[in-house]
Each structure stands twice: as structure tokens, then as C-alpha cells.
Amino acid sequence: MRTRRLVSLLPLLVVAILIGFFIVGLTKDPRELPTVLLDRPVPDFSLPGLPGRDPALTDPAAIQGEVVLVNFFGSWCVACLQEHAMLKRIQAEGLVPLHGIAFKDQPEDTLRWLGRHGDPYDAVGYDTTNRIAIEFGITGAPETFVIDKDGVIRHKHVGPISEEAWTNTLRPLIEDLQKG
């Protein structure tokens, strides 16, 4: 009799487990893929700068020695425009250098876009072939990397940086890394 009662509870248990999976699964953003590059050195890259705009983000050596943000963007990217105001605020705050890599874009388009909406970046490099974006495991724009003093990737933010993400995740992490 007791085993029968236990057996009759089994479907309930299965449903409970399934609901558990759904609760976890549905709150996750499917676009947010785990990055394998976490805690690994920045991939090697060599980029041209935007013509007539200094400084240029040409290679990893240019960002060595301090905690930096590297933001992948493009003039074609709607979400980047949405993120733009936040980037300008981050730049104004002056906590951390903010570098940009424009990808899948033409330099003149990028320059026009920066001219029109404002330029929140310190150094900018551009990647016409998308090859560097693949080196960084980019799946779309915008994506932002937090890179520490030793040139190791410590965090990747997918999508526009929200106010919340900045105050709750990125800023504390950056301040932490700057201390270390």
C-alpha cells in the first residue's frame, strides 16, 4: 500500500522537476551563450584605425596594463544606437577607458555614425572582414568585454549595456579589478 502511494506521487514529482527546468530555462536569454574566452587572454588582433580619428585600437598591446572595456559595434546595429547614451555616460564617468571595435562596417559609415550620434570611445579599431569578431566569439552587436590589466577577458556583456547592468555588474567588477 505504501509503495503504491509512492508510485502515485511519481508523476507529480516528474512534473515538479519539469517545472523546475522550465523556470530556469525560461528566465534565461537564449542569445546569451556562455563564452569560452572567459578568463583567457584577449585573442591576438591587428586592426586599422578609422581614417582621421585618433587614437586607433590596433592591437592588444594598445590596451595592456589597465582595466578596459572593449565594445563591438557597427553603424548598422540598431541595438548599438540604443546603447549609445549609456556608453556616453560611462565615458563621462571616467572610471574606465572605453574602446570600440566597429565590425561589418565601412570606415566612412562608422565615422558618419559617430559624427551624428557622438563618439563615446577612446581608441577605435575597425574590422571589415568580421574576422576579429569571430576571434572574440562575437554573435552579434553590441557586445562588450571587460579586460583586466593582464589582458585577460573577465566578463562579456551581450546586448546593450543597461543602467542596471552597469551599476550592478560592470562597475563593481571593474572597480574590483582595478584594485587587484
Place this chain on the structure above:
Amino acid sequence: MRRGRPEPAMRAGPAGRKQGRRRGAGLAAALLVGALMLGAGGPAAAVQPDEMLDDPALEQRAREISRDLRCVVCQNESIDESNADMARDMRILVRDRLLEGDSNQDVKQYLVDRYGDYVLLKPPFKPTTYVLWFGPALILLGGVAAAYGFYRHRATQAAAPPPLSADEQARLNALLDDDPAGGRSDDHKPGGAA
């Protein structure tokens, strides 16, 4: 101009340039790729003629590799099927790696190093994916065991109940003797009234 919606206009720029060439060559490409793929199965979907390698053997390998790689933007298509820009760039990368002499495995590993196992449409066989590989079989086995238990249980129930032990018989007799009219009296009443 077009201050309000700069993005679609810009996006049309680079894509539009390729459009004419693509459209014109589309049918020819479909026929050519179709001919190449004859017997190999699977529709030739997204590979553009300007991406293809001159060496048919290498191109064939590129197609094979591409079919196993996930388009990271669209998530449920291989880069061979996907029309996404990102998939195109990855197809070109696959071909460039092949030209540099990479083996099929090298090319896949190159992308796994950057995107993780996620980029492989077929998950690799390793401890973290055992649940994935064995899970369905285990669930099936569990179901079979449950069904077996259920039917066996039912079979034993359907069979005649075992005879009462002497002890039980004595208790039964005592109960019947104690209560000659009550207990089952309802059964008797209609009979008595009739």
C-alpha cells in the same frame, strides 16, 4: 537625410552592391552546387558562388564542415543553411582555414575554441554531455521498467487471492458469529421484505 532611420539605409548599402551579382548567379549556383552535391543529399542552401573554392574537393570538405557548425546568430541552422551575415563570414573562414591546410577537425576546433561546443550542431561525447547522450535511453529503460512493474502487479492481483491462513479463518468466523444480523443486514433486508 533619413535622420530617423539610418540603419536600414546603411544596411542596404553593402548588401545592395552584392545583390545584383547574387541574384544573377543564384540559379547557376543552385544548379552547380546541386550537381556537386548530387548523391550527397541535403539542399544547397546558402553558399554563394563568390564564396566557393575553386578546388571541388576542398569545397566539398568545406560543405561537410559547414553542415556540422551552428550559425551562432540563428541558433537552429547550420552555417551551410543560414543566410545570416555571420554565417557567411564563418563559411568564408572555414574555407580560408582549409586553404591554409587545416584538417576538418582543426577547422572545427578553431571555432570551438572561440564559441565553445555550442557551435557544433552535434554535441561532443564527453562527461558533461553524458546526460544528453544517455538520458533518452535511461528514460526509455525507466519507462519499460515501470510498465513491466505495472503489468506484473496487475497480473498478480488478477490471480486468485491466496487462501486464508488458519488464523485469518478463525478471525473471520469469529466476526461472522458475533454479528449474525448486523453488518451485512442491508443485503438481507430486501430479501426478507420480499
